Structures are given as C-alpha cells and as structure tokens.
Amino acid sequence: MSVVPLQAEALRRVCDPSSLQFSDTSSLTPCDGPIGQERAIRSIKFAMSIHQDGYNIYMAGMPGLGKTSYAVDIARKYARLMPVPDDWCYVYNFEDPNCPVALNLPAGKGREYKKDIDAFIKVIEQEISRPLGGEDYELERSQILKDYRKKKDEYVNQLCTIAAQRGFRVKITTSGIYFLPIINGEPISEEDYNLLDEEVKMELSNLSEALQDETADIIRRIRDIEDEAESALKEWEKETALHAINTHLDTLKTKYKAFPGVMSHLENIRKDIRDNIGQLIVDDLGELQQNTLYQIMIKRNREDRPYERYRVNLIVDNSRLNGAPVIVDYNPNYYNLMGRCDFENEFGTMTTDFTMIKAGLFHQANGGFLILHANDVLSNPQSYEAIKRTLRTKKIVIENIKEQMGLISVSALKPEPIPVDVKIILIGSSKIYHMLYNYDSEFKNYFKIKAEFEDQILWNDENVLKIARFIGGYCKKEGLRHFDNTGVAEIINYCSRVVQDQEKLTARFSEIADILVESETWAKIEGCRLVSSKHVQKAVKEKRKRSSRYDEQLLESICDGTILIDTDGYVVGQINGLAVVDMGDYVFGKPSRITAATYMGKTGILDIEREVETGGVTHSKGVLILSGYIGKKYAQDVPLSLAASICFEQLYGGIEGDSASSTELFAILSSLSDLPVHQGIAVTGSVNQHGFIQPIGGATYKIEGFFEICKINGFTGKQGVIIPHQNIRNLVLSDEVVEAVRKGYFNIYPIKTVDQGMEILTGVPAGERLPDGSYPPGTVNDRVYRKLRYFAEVTAKYRNQ
Known part of the structure; x- marks a missing residue:
C-alpha cells in the first residue's frame, strides 16, 4: 500500500523546442480559423x-x-457568394403623409434614383420658381386676354350708355x-358733393341705387368675364411651367419603367405638382402669389415646404457591396436595431x-448576417423582444418605443414595414444560452443551432503547429518581433499551465495574445531581434508579480506568526489543508490549519463552518460524507457513538467546495487514533463514503502555495503535498518546485485511498481488515476501531445506568 512520491518528470509536461520544425515564426503561414474547434465549426457551417x-x-x-x-470571417466568406441585396428608400405618401412609403431598388439604383x-x-x-415675364410672355398673355377683353368692352359700353x-x-377700378x-x-x-343740400344728395343716392339695380346683370357679366380671364391665364401659366417638368418626369419614367414603386412615386409627384402649382408659381415681381414670407416661416411641418416632399430618403445603400452585408455591433439598443425617426425643433415645436x-x-444587415453579443442584447430588454418580434413577423417596423409601452408619442409617423431576411449570429456564454433556452419558450424557435466553443484543446503536434502559426500571424498583424522556437x-508551456492540464492547451487566444505583446515588449527592452523563452518567462513572472500583493501579504502573515501554519513536527488532530484563492486576474494556493476534536456522544460530526454559516453547500456535503465513511468502516458490529468537531482555524471568510473533505477526515482519524500527523505534509482531495480519494481543482496552485511556506520556513526533506492520483495530469x-522535487527537498504523493494518506501522514x-472484522494490532485502523468500540461501550454503560 505504500505510495511512491512522484518523480520530477511527472510534475509538468515541457514542449521541446527541437521538436518544432522552424527556427522562428516569420516563416509560418498565419492560421486560418479557430484552433481545435471542429465541433463548433461543423455546427456553424451546417x-x-x-x-x-x-x-x-x-x-x-x-x-x-x-x-x-x-x-465575422465565416459570415464574410459565405456573404461573398450571396447576391447583393436591394437598396431601400422612404418616400412621401401623398395619400397619408404619416405613413411614408418604402421603395426597394437593385443595389446602386437607390443612390442613382435619389440623385x-x-x-x-x-x-x-x-421652371416653377422662375419669374414670368418678357416679350413672348406678354404677347401670349395678350392673345389669351384678347377675346375676354372684347366681350368685357361690349358690356362696359352698354353700362356707360x-x-x-x-x-x-x-x-x-380694381376694387369695383x-x-x-x-x-x-x-x-x-x-368735395363738391359734400357741399350739396341734403335733399339733392338724397335724390342722387336714390338715382344711383336705381341705376345699380338696373345694371346689376351687366355688372355680374363683366365680373364673370374677369374671373374667366383670370382662370384661363392661370391655367396657361400652369401648362407653361408644367411642360418642362413633364418632359423631365417622362425621361425618369422611361429610365425606371421596370420598377412599379418608382413609377407610382413619379406619377404622384406629377399629380401633386399639377394640383399645387398655383401656390408655387412666382409672378414677375419675384414673390409667391399665394404665400407671403410670413406664411412660409410659420409653416410647422417640413412637408408643407415647397419640393421637400418629393425628395428620396435613401436609408440603405448597398452600392459598394460585393455580396451580402455582414454587420457587427456592440451597442444594439432598440433604436440602433430597428431604426428611428429623428426630430428637429421648429419655432419651439418638435417635428419630423x-x-x-x-x-x-x-x-443594414437585411439579406445578410447580423452579429451581436448576448450580453449587449440582454442589457437592453426592449432589444431582445424586438429581435424575436422581427424574426417572427419577418418585417422591420420602425416605431417609437413609447408607443409600445403605452406612453404618449411625440411622433405620428408610421413608416411602411420592410420585409427582412437576415441570419443572426448571437455570441455569448453557455450560461446565458441555457438560461434563455429554459426560461424563454420562444428562444429555441429562433436559435435552432448551437455552436459550442471549447476553452481547452488537445496538446498534440497539429495544435502546437497551429498555435505557432497563430503567433506568427499575430506578430505580422500587430507589427511585433517574431518568436524563435524556444x-x-x-x-505552449504557458498554455498548458493556464488550463492546468498536461494533455490540454488553453483556447483563450485573447489571453495568449496578451502574453505575446508583453513578451515582445521585454525583448524590445533588451534589444533582441527575436522573442525567446526567457522573454516569455519574464512576461509571465512580471504579470503574476503585478497582481500578487495579497499573496505576499498572506505569506508575511504566516512568516511572522500571525497566521499559524506549521511545516515541521507532529501534532494529533491537526493538519494543513489547501485551498485556492481566485482574485480574478490572479490565482494562488493558500494553506489553512484544520483541527479536529473527537469525544463520546451521539451528535456525529459537527462542522463549525456550517454552524456559523461560513461554509458553502458543497463544503457541508463533503463533511456529511465523512460520517458515512466512518460508520461503514468502523461501525459494522458496534453502534457508532461519536461526537466530533472540525474547524478551519483563523478562517473568517467563507469556504466552499469539498476538496478539503479528505483533509478533515485525516484530522478526525488522527484524533481518534491518537496518532500525530506530520505538519510538513499538506493535503488536498475529496473523499467518498467508500474511502476513495477523488480529484479536485487547482492542484498546481495549491502545491506551489504550500511550497512557498516550506521554502520560507526551511526545507527538511520530508515536506510535501498529498494529492488525488487522478490529478497527476x-x-x-513551476521550475522551482520541479527542481526541489528533483533534489529531494519536496515531495508530492498521489494517493487513491484514505488508508494510503494516513500511512504517509502518520508513518x-x-x-x-481481518476475517473476524478486526484490524492488525497497532495499525491506524485498529486504533480507530478500538477507540470507537470504547466510546460505544461507555455510552451503553451510562445509558443502562
């Protein structure tokens, strides 16, 4: 059952520079696509x-x-093979100005039509605003008025007679x-009239009234002729101005005859000009006949201004695309997604x-791809609902968000919805995916393909070469010095350390890129042409040092005796456990003293951390498992009469996880057996009810954390760490720990069972177990078994009394 400490060669896997078939990365072709993500790539292509x-x-x-x-890369690749989508415009709706009409034209035609x-x-x-006048104008005008003037003169002569x-x-006169x-x-x-007698004035007034009655029909006829002449003149002026306009409109209609929407728009413009030309024609004084300057200034809507409503609002111009659009955005709020109607302030009134x-x-992405991040979308609740609504209705509806919320809107515009055909790529964490999938019944209808990206890839020759090509490509892209094979x-060694796995490498290339930049900086400071292993090591060391303040303070507290940690000697019921502290940008191992006290009773194992609510659920579960192990192994023929308490000494924050459950068990067994535990050996690992040690996380950090304490206190050659055997990989x-193991200063023991751990700790x-259910005398299990039998006998004796 003896456990052999690990050899130095088993403590890390090292990439041999000589195995790399290049001298430096400048000769390598940049890597195309993500590395080691075959499953995700297959899903996306499907x-x-x-x-x-x-x-x-x-x-x-x-x-x-x-x-x-x-x-972005794969969307652009597919987009190049797809047709360029139409341009989209909004134009004035002559029947309902509050509902602008959407027009689509082939790519490039939208800009052309607007122009x-x-x-x-x-x-x-x-043509319309040009003042009317000149010799030709007067000649034609006189000809139109000639017949009307002749008729008018006849009636005027009758009236005068x-x-x-x-x-x-x-x-x-002009007034009558x-x-x-x-x-x-x-x-x-x-003046003379005012000097007449009142009787004469009365007589003349009566004669004037009688004359007016007598000539009323003639006067009416004269006025009718004047009105007819004015109407005829205006109609002639309209036709004169419209002639040139119709010529240009006919040219446009010929050019765009293949587009029904444009033809309808042009015809509406023609009709609107004809109906409103009287308000636009300028007389020979250069003033608007129907509108004064004041009347123009007080117009409150831009659509009431001359010609503005004929313009084309080109909202999507795809003239420069060579395929379908690929749009990436990091601020997908509601209006950025769906579009909006802007406003302007005109004389204190907001108009649009x-x-x-x-x-x-x-x-913008219509007909192509829209790439968004889930966090950005969900931080704007209206945006997520808008995406689902758009995918459901297949229409882009521009509306004021206040209308959706039932609030008063300042805009009355309701633009015609535009049909949409877009493939959305939503990027986010697996946690967000499962949350949406489980709590939003519609999510699975709109995002039917999940592409899961791995954060770790296999350490093999193929992936090593791809990472080298990534390094070379990144250096070329960013203008960095290239890396030699060392x-x-x-x-590669750093990639393995990030994931703490001798068979895997990290796939978080943003983190690799940071190390590349920092390593290259150290090479530049030293004036080296290429970046070598010493520069990478320097970058990694300095990066840890920048964030290691708390770790150093902890070491100081242990060294000056503020935090009690022994690394030599033997103590009953006391052991050093190991935990991982994650500061976000820095992770390190932290030793903690764990103590156990055992005595007669029926309370079982008391977890002090749970009682004071500093222990998490998983930690409490690990403690409860200990009772199952002790009962199964030592209480098959006698009732279990045990009371025990375990405690993480000087721990005032929370603790979570079951990686200390084996350590706690070793402390209890030490207390029951009265066998002292070697304080120079720390322990990590969880345990099940059958006594098998189970793997944990952070083994590397835990070992290095305890190693630093031993180095400060002085090596004895007997110090080390017990780990689950599954954690060897x-x-x-670090090089320092590996070298200490090689020289015999420090030891790492991989164990499979509780019994193996107790032998290492106690010697x-x-x-x-013997056939009769007992254990060989003097062994650990025999001492525990006898102590528990004694507890049971004494408890039974007192119960009988």
Whole structure:
C-alpha cells in the first residue's frame, strides 16, 4: 500500500523546442480559423447551409476564444457568394403623409434614383420658381386676354350708355365699379358733393341705387368675364411651367419603367405638382402669389415646404457591396436595431417627417448576417423582444418605443414595414444560452443551432503547429518581433499551465495574445531581434508579480506568526489543508490549519463552518460524507457513538467546495487514533463514503502555495503535498518546485485511498481488515476501531445506568 512520491518528470509536461520544425515564426503561414474547434465549426457551417426560418446561430463559450473573429470571417466568406441585396428608400405618401412609403431598388439604383430626384427638384425650382415675364410672355398673355377683353368692352359700353342716360358716368377700378353723378357736364368731386343740400344728395343716392339695380346683370357679366380671364391665364401659366417638368418626369419614367414603386412615386409627384402649382408659381415681381414670407416661416411641418416632399430618403445603400452585408455591433439598443425617426425643433415645436427616418442594424444587415453579443442584447430588454418580434413577423417596423409601452408619442409617423431576411449570429456564454433556452419558450424557435466553443484543446503536434502559426500571424498583424522556437515552446508551456492540464492547451487566444505583446515588449527592452523563452518567462513572472500583493501579504502573515501554519513536527488532530484563492486576474494556493476534536456522544460530526454559516453547500456535503465513511468502516458490529468537531482555524471568510473533505477526515482519524500527523505534509482531495480519494481543482496552485511556506520556513526533506492520483495530469508546476522535487527537498504523493494518506501522514501502517472484522494490532485502523468500540461501550454503560 505504500505510495511512491512522484518523480520530477511527472510534475509538468515541457514542449521541446527541437521538436518544432522552424527556427522562428516569420516563416509560418498565419492560421486560418479557430484552433481545435471542429465541433463548433461543423455546427456553424451546417447552419449556414440552411435557409429556412429559425436557423440562426448561438455561439456559446467563454470570452477570449475567438468566437467573434470567426463569426465575422465565416459570415464574410459565405456573404461573398450571396447576391447583393436591394437598396431601400422612404418616400412621401401623398395619400397619408404619416405613413411614408418604402421603395426597394437593385443595389446602386437607390443612390442613382435619389440623385435623379435631387436634380429634378432643381428643374422644378428653375421652371416653377422662375419669374414670368418678357416679350413672348406678354404677347401670349395678350392673345389669351384678347377675346375676354372684347366681350368685357361690349358690356362696359352698354353700362356707360345706360349710366349716361341716367346722368351718371362709370368709373371702373380694381376694387369695383362705381357710378359718379354728372353736374354741369362734369363728374362731381367728393368735395363738391359734400357741399350739396341734403335733399339733392338724397335724390342722387336714390338715382344711383336705381341705376345699380338696373345694371346689376351687366355688372355680374363683366365680373364673370374677369374671373374667366383670370382662370384661363392661370391655367396657361400652369401648362407653361408644367411642360418642362413633364418632359423631365417622362425621361425618369422611361429610365425606371421596370420598377412599379418608382413609377407610382413619379406619377404622384406629377399629380401633386399639377394640383399645387398655383401656390408655387412666382409672378414677375419675384414673390409667391399665394404665400407671403410670413406664411412660409410659420409653416410647422417640413412637408408643407415647397419640393421637400418629393425628395428620396435613401436609408440603405448597398452600392459598394460585393455580396451580402455582414454587420457587427456592440451597442444594439432598440433604436440602433430597428431604426428611428429623428426630430428637429421648429419655432419651439418638435417635428419630423420621412426624410428624417434613419436605418437600424436590421436594415443594414437585411439579406445578410447580423452579429451581436448576448450580453449587449440582454442589457437592453426592449432589444431582445424586438429581435424575436422581427424574426417572427419577418418585417422591420420602425416605431417609437413609447408607443409600445403605452406612453404618449411625440411622433405620428408610421413608416411602411420592410420585409427582412437576415441570419443572426448571437455570441455569448453557455450560461446565458441555457438560461434563455429554459426560461424563454420562444428562444429555441429562433436559435435552432448551437455552436459550442471549447476553452481547452488537445496538446498534440497539429495544435502546437497551429498555435505557432497563430503567433506568427499575430506578430505580422500587430507589427511585433517574431518568436524563435524556444519562445513558441514556452508559450505552449504557458498554455498548458493556464488550463492546468498536461494533455490540454488553453483556447483563450485573447489571453495568449496578451502574453505575446508583453513578451515582445521585454525583448524590445533588451534589444533582441527575436522573442525567446526567457522573454516569455519574464512576461509571465512580471504579470503574476503585478497582481500578487495579497499573496505576499498572506505569506508575511504566516512568516511572522500571525497566521499559524506549521511545516515541521507532529501534532494529533491537526493538519494543513489547501485551498485556492481566485482574485480574478490572479490565482494562488493558500494553506489553512484544520483541527479536529473527537469525544463520546451521539451528535456525529459537527462542522463549525456550517454552524456559523461560513461554509458553502458543497463544503457541508463533503463533511456529511465523512460520517458515512466512518460508520461503514468502523461501525459494522458496534453502534457508532461519536461526537466530533472540525474547524478551519483563523478562517473568517467563507469556504466552499469539498476538496478539503479528505483533509478533515485525516484530522478526525488522527484524533481518534491518537496518532500525530506530520505538519510538513499538506493535503488536498475529496473523499467518498467508500474511502476513495477523488480529484479536485487547482492542484498546481495549491502545491506551489504550500511550497512557498516550506521554502520560507526551511526545507527538511520530508515536506510535501498529498494529492488525488487522478490529478497527476493536472500538475503544471513551476521550475522551482520541479527542481526541489528533483533534489529531494519536496515531495508530492498521489494517493487513491484514505488508508494510503494516513500511512504517509502518520508513518504507521493503515492495516487491512481481518476475517473476524478486526484490524492488525497497532495499525491506524485498529486504533480507530478500538477507540470507537470504547466510546460505544461507555455510552451503553451510562445509558443502562
């Protein structure tokens, strides 16, 4: 049953620089695609080949695995093989101005149509807003008015004849027709009229009224002729202005005859110009006939301004694409996703119209790919619902978010929805995926493909070469010095240490990139052309040193006796356990003294940490397992009468995990057997009810943490750490620890059972169970068994009394 300490060669796996078939990374071709992610790549490519609804992709995995980079790369690869989607525009709705019309045109045609309409508006401004006048204008105008003037003159002559017979003369002004009395052969002036007697004035007034009644029909006919002449003149002016406009419109209609939406828009413009041209024509004084400057200024809506409603709002311009769009965004709030209607302040009033509609991410990615991060989406609750609604309805609806929430909206615009065809790639953690999958019944309908990225890859020749190619590609991309084969080998060693596995390497290439940059910096400081292993080692060491303040303070507290940790001698019921402290950017091992006290009673094992609520659920479970082990092994023929307490001394924070359960058991067995435990040997590992030691995490950090204490206190050659034998592959120890083991200063014991651990700790054989159920005298198990029988006998004696 004796356990042999591990040899130095088993404590870490080292990459041999001579096994790398290159001198430095400058000769290597950059790696294409993620390394060691075959499962995820297969899932993504499968999803890319499916065009049915719902086959969007959720890329799951830890940050730093290259998910976003790969998503962009593969999306662009497929996008190049896809057609360029249409351009999208919004134009004025002449029937309902609050509902702008959406127009789609082939890529590039949208920009062209907008440019053509802008040019057409300039034509309108030149033809309609140009003051009317000149010799040709006056000649044509006189010709139109000639017939009306002749008819009018006939009626005016009749009116003058009747008026003269009644003693009046006719005066025609722009304000009306008047009858002036004739006295002494001349029309009387206002001053002379005021000097007349009242009786004469009354008589003249009665005669004027009688004349007006007599000539009312003639006056009406004269006014009708004037109105007809004015209408005819206006119609002629409209036709004159419209002639040039219609010529340009016909040219545009010929150019865009293949697009029904554009044809409808142009025809609506023609009709609107004809219906409203009277408000736009400028007279020969250069002023608007129907609108004063004040009336124009007080217009509150941009759509009421001349020509603005004819413009084209190009919201999606795909003229520069060579395939489908690939859009990546890190701020997918609601308006960024769905688009929005902007506003402007006009004389204290917020206004908007179709020209202020802005495209969202769905518009930009329509016909292609939209890449988002789950954390960003879920931090905007309205965004997540908008994504699902858009995928469900297959339409992009631009609306004010306040309308969705039932609040008053400042915008009355409801742009026509645009059909959408987009494949979404959502990137996030596995935790978020499972949360959405289990708590949102709709999620599985819209993200049917999960691509799981591994955070660890196999350590094999293929992956080592790919990592070397990644290093070379990253150095070329960032302009860094290249790495020689010793530098690459050291990076491989670092990748193994990150995951604490001799058969795996980390796939978190963002973390590798950080070490590359820092290693290259040290090479630059030393003036070296290439980055070698010493620069990588320096970078790793300095990185740990920058964050090791708490670790150093802990070591100081142990050295000055503030925290009690013994690394030599033997003590009953006392042992050194090991834990891992994770500071986020820095992880280290921390020893803790664990003590146990045993006595007669029925309370079983009392976990002090659980009683004061500093122990977590998993830790409490590990303690409860101890009772099962002791009962199964030592209480088959006598009742278990045991009371015990275990405690992590000087631990004032929380503790979680069951990796100390074997350590706690060793302390209890030491107390029961009265056998002292070697304080120079620390223990980590969990245990099951059958006494088998189970693997734990952080073995490397735990060993190195205790090693530092032993180094400070002085090596005795008997110090070391007991670990589960399954954790041998997880050892990626520092050069200093490996060298100490090689020289015999420090030992690492891999054990499979509790009995093996007790033999190492006490130096006493554990003892196998004999056929009669007892154990060989003097062994660990015999001493424990006898102590428990004694407890049971004394307890029974007192119970009988």
